[in-house]
Every structure is written in structure tokens, then in C-alpha cells.
Amino acid sequence: xxxxxxxxxxxxxxxxxxxxxxCTYSDSASNYFPWYKQELGKGPQLxxxxxxxxxxxxxxxxxxxxxxTAKHFSLHITETQPEDSAVYFCAPGDSSASxxxxxxxxxxxxRP
Amino acid sequence: xxxxxxHPSWVICKSGTSVKIECRSLDxxxxxxxxxxxxxxxxxxxxxxxxxxxxxxxxxxxxxxxxLINHASLTLSTLTVTSxxxxxxSFYICSARTGTGxxxxxxFGPGTRLTVT
Numbered sequence: 427x428x429x430x431x432x433x434x435x436x437x438x439x440x441x442x443x444x445x446x447x448x449c450t451y452s453d454s455a456s457n458y459f460p461w462y463k464q465e466l467g468k469g470p471q472l473x474x475x476x477x478x479x480x481x482x483x484x485x486x487x488x489x490x491x492x493x494x495t496a497k498h499f500s501l502h503i504t505e506t507q508p509e510d511s512a513v514y515f516c517a518p519g520d521s522s523a524s525x526x527x528x529x530x531x532x533x534x535x536x537r538p
Numbered sequence: 539x540x541x542x543x544x545h546p547s548w549v550i551c552k553s554g555t556s557v558k559i560e561c562r563s564l565d566x567x568x569x570x571x572x573x574x575x576x577x578x579x580x581x582x583x584x585x586x587x588x589x590x591x592x593x594x595x596x597x598x599x600x601x602x603x604x605x606l607i608n609h610a611s612l613t614l615s616t617l618t619v620t621s622x623x624x625x626x627x628s629f630y631i632c633s634a635r636t637g638t639g640x641x642x643x644x645x646f647g648p649g650t651r652l653t654v655t
Contacts (some may be wrong), residue, residue: 469631469646515581526644528581
């Protein structure tokens with residue numbers, strides 16, 4: 427099965443600075459690499475995803491980069507804002523698979 | 539579109555009683571629904587996968603007789619925690635997927651916080 431590790435487990439950045447969270451996986455067959463954001467007391471929401479045939483994807487202030495050779499992908503948030511404070515989960519896998527297996531999560535705090 | 543609701547959003551019950559949580563797909567038909575459990579400051583752990591009209595498939599270590607899942611229609615799945623105990627206190631989250639969708643078309647509900655006293 428997929429072995430997923432996220433780093434760091436907690437991250438505190440100054441408002442306006444950038445944040446980067448890294449996800450390492452083990453299954454070379456993985457072809458779908460999403461990031462979820464979970465705010466306190468809510469369910470997770472898909473914020474960005476990337477497939478294995480693409481190296482980078484950007485959506486306004488957030489981006490995801492993929493290194494399939496090294497088996498890791500990263501979430502980049504630029505110009506961080508207070509509303510970015512949340513727990514972020516990666517969930518690499520097979521897009522056609524029935525299950526989502528979440529990483530351990532990264533708690534991001536934005537300091538005013 | 540693609541909204542999933544859960545009811546109730548929170549519930550408190552006494553030890554030994556049973557509690558039912560509903561998960562509904564509001565604007566699409568979900569042939570597959572998933573139930574997750576999340577303890578404080580931990581990740582979401584998949585409990586079971588349910589397909590409409592058939593028995594749920596439980597993950598290893600999840601007691602099927604304790605966590606009863608019913609997926610009676612294409613828009614509704616229920617999770618019943620039977621004979622609840624304080625260690626069952628957790629945040630329960632469902633997700634729903636369309637028939638032909640993959641993981642990129644799996645939508646999550648807002649969660650239900652269960653507290654067993």
C-alpha cells in the first residue's frame with residue numbers, strides 16, 4: 427500500500443510570506459496528487475490537484491509541483507493570508523481507485 | 539454543485555446508546571459513499587466504503603457490527619454507531635462519489651462531531 431509522509435507537521439509563517447508543504451509517497455503507480463484544506467470543525471476541501479503527466483500547476487496564490495522521479499509533490503502558498511490558516515492534507519494515489527488515503531496533515535498558522 | 543450534507547452536525551449521547559448520522563448528496567447521485575473518522579489532531583481514517591444497494595466494505599480493524607452502514611438510495615447513506623462508548627467520540631466525515639468519478643470527483647461533507655458521555 428501507499429506510504430505517505432508529510433512535512434512539516436506544523437508550520438507558522440508571517441502573513442504575506444510563502445508556505446511550502448511537502449508530501450512524499452512510496453507507490454510508483456500513483457498518478458493523482460491532490461491537496462486538501464481542512465478548516466477547524468469542517469470537512470476537507472480539495473484545493474488543487476495535479477496528474478502525473480504534469481510537473482506544475484498553479485491557481486492564483488496556490489501551486490503544486492510534482493517530482494515523480496523522487497516521489498514527492500509540494501504545495502506552495504504565496505502571499506499568505508489569515509484565512510490560509512488550516513490543516514492541509516496530501517492524498518496521493520490512483521485517480522481511478524476507490525479510496526483516498528490521507529497524509530498525516532500539516533497545521534499551517536499565519537501570524538499577523 | 540456537488541454538495542454533500544451531514545446531519546446532525548454535532549450530537550451528544552450517553553454511553554450504551556446508539557446514534558445515527560446521515561450523509562446526503564444534494565445535487566448528484568452518489569453510487570459510492572465513504573465514511574471517515576478523525577480523532578483530534580489526527581488525519582482522516584477511512585472506515586468503510588458503501589455502494590448503493592449492497593453491503594459496505596469495512597477497513598481492517600473497523601467493527602462492522604458496531605458501525606452499521608446503510609446506503610439505501612443514491613443520495614443517502616447512514617452510519618449508526620451502536621452501543622456507543624466514550625472512545626467512539628470523534629469527528630465523523632462522509633464523502634460521496636459519482637458513478638464514474640474517481641478520487642477527483644469525491645466530495646466531502648462538513649462532518650459530525652460525536653461526543654459520548
